[in-house]
Amino acid sequence: MLGAIGLDERQESAYRALVALGAAEVSDLAHRLGLPEADTERALRRLEQHGLAAQSSARTERWVAAPPGVALGALLTQQRHELEQAELAAVLLAEEYRMDADQPAVHDLVEVVTGASAVAHRFHQLQLGAVSEVCALVTGKPIAVSGMENESEEQAAARGVSFRVVVEREVLALPSGIVELSAALSRHEQCRVVDRVPTKLVIADGAMAMVPLTGRGADPAALVVHGSGLLESLTGLFEAVWREAMPLRLAESGGIGEDTTGPDPTDLEILSLLLAGLTDASVAKQLDLGLRTVQRRVKGLMELTGVSTRLQLGWHAFERGWVAR
Incomplete structure (x- = not known):
């Protein structure tokens, strides 16, 4: 000894x-x-x-x-x-x-982080060290850090760091999904929705990225990528998903001003979630509304725009600026 x-x-x-x-x-x-x-x-x-x-x-x-x-x-x-x-x-x-x-050595361009606590720590470091922008692809199955535990995102946003986030549709169906997205939108973060994202991903200032190496059920591990061709590829992947994603708008992210003849904030939430792919029943559950209330409000919006189908309603909603393009 x-x-x-x-x-x-x-x-x-x-x-x-x-x-x-x-x-x-x-x-x-x-x-x-x-x-x-x-x-x-x-x-x-x-x-x-x-x-x-x-x-x-x-x-x-x-x-x-x-x-x-x-x-x-x-x-x-x-x-x-x-x-x-x-x-x-x-x-x-x-x-x-x-x-x-x-030239930087190959081992200086990437680092492997293993273990739930180490992955979570590195993830928070990435966001807290950001100066201008954080881009992220989010799935409904967190491995090391859930949305409710992501305090570093709030701190970075408070310092003026901008966020562009794409979530897959499954996130909207989670019990805390709408709450977390509403909080993000209230911090003026940009949020969009797609059916599925290809991978979890976070990029800080276009200079460093983090992607998972393991799936659920395995000991969490992640790859931290520094400036390299791989980082450029990951940035290109995010931008491609961002362009195809549907903008999300909830009541906390802004209303429609003083126009009392148009949809109210609840109508805008319903429209945004329907355009994101949720069913009437899922929208009712997420917004704590009755199914008939959701259907009645959708019918009212169709009458307001003078259309007979929901597809036409979505087109008019874009044209009138009720939801973002």
Whole structure:
């Protein structure tokens, strides 16, 4: 156990025996350890160098153990200091190596993060370190961080970081889905909906991205990608999904002004969720409305626009600016 401070097995046994006895002569200690006296004395000399033992001033053949709390504590402090110095030297050497390299090494362009806590920590770091924009693709099956636990998103948005988020339709059916999206829209984040996103993804300032390496049921792991061709591909993937996604509008994200003849905020929520692909029953459940109330409001909007089908209603909603293009 004391090998970390430079003692071998024989020296550690000698120190333990000396601690148990308090003090002992070489011959007595050699007999207790089952070692020749010469080997025992060499072990004691080594302990003396470490400050763990000392010869008695009254009898040179008698050795006394130094108090473990004091002696070992000093050695451990010295070891920690040496390790810190070695760690600092390693960091400086690594930095010097990077500065001398003409091109970044492949292992500097990606990093693998494993374990739920490590993935969550790196995810929060990514958002908290963003300066201008965070782009994300969100599924309905979080692996390490759920929407309700994503406090770093609120903090980044409060600093003025803009967010563009695409969620898959399954998110809208989650018990907290509408609540989380309403909160995001109230922070002026842009949210869109698609049937399915190809993968979970978060990109910070176009300079760093994070994608999962494992699915549900496995120990969470993620790949953090720095500036590279792979990062450009992930950015292109997000932009392609963003262009095809349906803008989402809820009451918290803004009403329609003072026009009392048009749809009210609840009508706009219903329209937005229907255009996102939810059924009447799902919309009623998410907005805590009765099914007949939803159907009555849709019928009222159709009468307001003078159309006979929901497809025509969607077209008129876009034309009149009730929902975003």
